[in-house]
Amino acid sequence: MKLLPNNTDLTDMDCHIHSAFSPDAKAIGADEPQKIADAVRAKGLRGFIVTDHLDVGHWNGYVIDFDKYFSVWNRVRENNPDLTIYIGLEVGFEQKYVKETTKLVKDLPLEYVINSVHYWEHEVPIPKGVPPYLSYLKAIRQSLDVDYGFNTIGHIGFLQRYIHTPMLYDDYRGIMDDIIKTAVSRGIRIEENTNEPLPIKQPREDFLTAYKKAGGVRPVLGSDAHTSDKIAQHFKEANELLDKIFV
Numbered sequence: 282m283k284l285l286p287n288n289t290d291l292t293d294m295d296c297h298i299h300s301a302f303s304p305d306a307k308a309i310g311a312d313e314p315q316k317i318a319d320a321v322r323a324k325g326l327r328g329f330i331v332t333d334h335l336d337v338g339h340w341n342g343y344v345i346d347f348d349k350y351f352s353v354w355n356r357v358r359e360n361n362p363d364l365t366i367y368i369g370l371e372v373g374f375e376q377k378y379v380k381e382t383t384k385l386v387k388d389l390p391l392e393y394v395i396n397s398v399h400y401w402e403h404e405v406p407i408p409k410g411v412p413p414y415l416s417y418l419k420a421i422r423q424s425l426d427v428d429y430g431f432n433t434i435g436h437i438g439f440l441q442r443y444i445h446t447p448m449l450y451d452d453y454r455g456i457m458d459d460i461i462k463t464a465v466s467r468g469i470r471i472e473e474n475t476n477e478p479l480p481i482k483q484p485r486e487d488f489l490t491a492y493k494k495a496g497g498v499r500p501v502l503g504s505d506a507h508t509s510d511k512i513a514q515h516f517k518e519a520n521e522l523l524d525k526i527f528v
Contacts, residue, residue, distance in 0.1 A: 287468040295329045297503025302333040306507035314357045320509035328365030336373035337382045369393030374424035383429045397435035418456045436474035450487035465496045475515040476505040499527040
């Protein structure tokens with residue numbers, strides 16, 4: 282891998298965009314790569330990072346054709362010199378697939394990797410009506426110890442998209458503080474994912490304040506766009522929140 286240094290300036294960029302190389306984005310009509318670049322430019326951003334999905338064990342065994350992936354995106358970069366474009370992946374963590382995932386990504390010329398948790402196994406049965414947030418957060422903490430490199434923890438609070446029950450920092454302070462301490466000590470950045478509008482979705486202000494107090498740097502912004510119309514969605518609100526904390 283050729284991962285970007287963790288102090289790379291990623292301001293005014295959308296650091297989490299999917300294209301038709303992600304099966305879920307393709308299924309809902311993701312634009313061709315050049316149209317994605319055009320949409321980023323139209324939004325007034327200075328660049329973006331393409332971060333298509335790699336979730337070993339899912340998507341009916343689908344794995345990106347990496348030769349084509351890098352060829353296509355390097356061509357887009359060459360054809361759009363006014364934009365800063367980095368080529369990355371959103372790598373899904375699941376403990377039983379770590380070895381296979383590592384084998385797939387370790388020799389790729391990736392510049393950016395988002396470490397995300399989409400699937401995990403519960404340690405104990407979850408009572409009906411109780412959000413499985415603790416087991417989810419434990420999986421995030423476990424994911425930080427993988428052997429393959431990554432830049433950023435993706436969408437902490439992902440589950441709230443589907444459960445719509447707030448995952449509050451005070452309710453999970455112990456495990457969240459462990460995630461924060463580990464991230465800061467290892468120079469791992471946190472993503473402020475803007476897939477949905479404020480305030481639902483992430484632990485938000487209390488969590489980010491604790492992260493800042495522990496020495497964390499301003500999170501990167503990622504829209505998690507699967508179609509071009511979602512690029513940079515809710516960046517204004519997210520920047521207003523981050524401006525309050527990371528002054």
